[in-house]
Amino acid sequence: MRRRPALIAVAAFVVVGLVLVTWTMLYREAPQPASITSDADSNFLYGSIGNESNSGLPYWVAVVLPRVFGAQYLPGPGGYAALLPWEEGQELPVGFAKRTVGVERVGFTCALCHTSERRLSGHVTPRIDAAGALRAADINGLADFFTQSASDARFSADTILQEIDLAYRLGVLERALYRFVLIPASRERLLDLGSRLRSPHAATVSSSGSTRPALFPKTPAH
């Protein structure tokens, strides 16, 4: 009987600890660096629109996906550069916003579709025009890539982690989170993105009949 308060204290401690760890690893939000948010152009190209958690991908899944499946399911050599405008020196293509929501995640932004890559005479290096009129990004190609990668038999925590292990040292907890939560969930997410990227502004109805939110909210015409 004398032990009960101690037991309660230990249990409370464990519960609080678990809640804290879970919150830190899944929900803790951190702002993007000022280098992105303080400049209007970079903010358009890489700034978050807040959709990382409900329609984005875990950062490392987004990074290694082309390394695992690009040789099969991308239309040409170049990883994401085979499909999307991508500025030299940037870690991700245009329209990929990296932000911490628990873990680092990638969300897709307006710039994914609304940016063009022009080749000006004398420059082989494409110039990125924010909100350009030319549609250079192959969004259907990206949708196919996501769908086909997620449908491949090789899509597993083992395969994806093996590729991540070539690129980064994930911490013990984060690695476990990737193995048991993030990678399995990514498969669903990729299939979902594959269909939603084809009609990004429309609410889609899933096979179970429920209505899902659009990838990008409809904006009034101007």
Place this chain on the structure above:
Amino acid sequence: MAATLRRWLTGIGGAVVTLIAIVAVYALYRLTDDRPVKYDKPAEHFKYGSTGGERGWKRQFGFGVPYWIWIAMPELVPDLLPDGRPGRGYSSFGMIYEDGKDPRFDLPIGMSMRRTMGIDRVYFTCSVCHTGTYRDGANGRREIVLGMPANTFEFGELARFLRKASIDPRFQASYMMPKIDEVAESRTRAGLPDAPSRPPAMGVIDRLLFRYVGVSLMRDQLVSLLGRLDFIDFSKWGPGRVDTFDPPKALLGFRIDQAHPDALNGVADFPSVWNQKSRKGMWLHWDGNNCSVDERNLSAGFGTGATPATIDAKAVTDIADFLWDAQPPPFPSGHVRQPLVSRGEAIYKEYCQTCHGTQKPPFRQAGDGTRVGQVTPLERIKTDRHRLDTYTPELARAQGSLYAGYPPDADRAECREYVEDVCRPVQSDADVQRFRRLRDQCYPARFQHFRKTEGYANQPLDGLWLRAPYLHNGSVPTLRGLLERQPMRPKVFYIGYDVYDFDDVGFVTSGPEAEKYGWRLDTSVPGNDNGGHEGREYGTELSPDDKNALIEYLKGF
């Protein structure tokens, strides 16, 4: 009775628990083992120091080949060696064994060793491609030059050998283990003194591990690594040359079957790596695709097996610091016709200096060498375009995702400053100190300076005499040949023979000896074109006397 049984059971249970604990501790000890063979002297560290490429991380087993398999392989499958002769280690690939080393049991320059998972493993280090040799005659003494292009090393042939060996039926424990025993026995008989780079013979547990797991695991590793590089035709490389930017395409998951064939043929000469301090801020690589010495090093480091997860950052920056001020050896003065030098200097200043810089570092001074380290467009330089084309705009972009996540605090002011500073030329010692302070906090960092160019970079000419053959693809054997128009340049010649030609400045590339020991370079093969860098402004129209004078001056670089 029951008490006896209980006592017995308790005893057995205790023994089992103890055994499990011992095995667990031993396994933990082995799995966390990570000890490179270390060298105190910077030059030795450059020759044999590990970049981390041997070790693995989690599901990546690492690139290291167990020492005993490396040593036994040429003896196991001698018929697959280029010259078919066992007992010479990897000499037939032009790897360099220093005097006093036994090629059968010791490592050549450019191989490092690290004990990981309780196994002594070996893999490449920087010097494998950046150390060469020359001799002043067929019977001359072999001089080993650190930082020089590895003029004799046939990387492509070695890759072909490993590919063939890994799919050979003899690459399995029932053949490999007896061969390892045999090699270990002859090493004991040879009575070599102990050295850190000569690991002890395998113990009982190692033998079991190798027999049932190690050999087939190694085979798997080689097959999958070389399988990813299947699209590369290693037979086109030859000695002293490598296709730099096609392997990363495999690493980045490029769809090779859709790539243009002309963008998959980027064979180029190994570069020299002296005077890196003065190269900071110049456009590096043959096509000038990056201005950061650090990124260039990390990119090349992938070839030594060092990935973001396995790199030994301290060991790599130690190598970089050694190369920071490393100097080429001077041209043997007995072979310089001194009276011609000053006239040659005047010609050099008129024709060459703007692009190639001054004779000694820092190469660019106020008013001089303004274009050194800058890119000359292909329309002007007109040298072979394959190396340029293999570096595609898509690759430049995808490389931006390499070393992603590093450093963990990339948004810190110091690390942002480091990224800014990494391409700034060094003006003073204070610059160097500041740069190193930033680097040591923020290294390695994600690649942010790769770019697609439309030409080839104008390089400083330090150690020029040891950088033959010339042009980025090694298609012109000597400086004298480079001062001729294309029709007068040799069409076929032999590279990889290290006897020096002090008159024409380059290696001996013709004659029976060169043909016997060298590799036939045919300039009509795509990628080997020997045109370009010609015309009045490139000195090919100079009078014979002027060319002679210019060559004498160029010997002094």
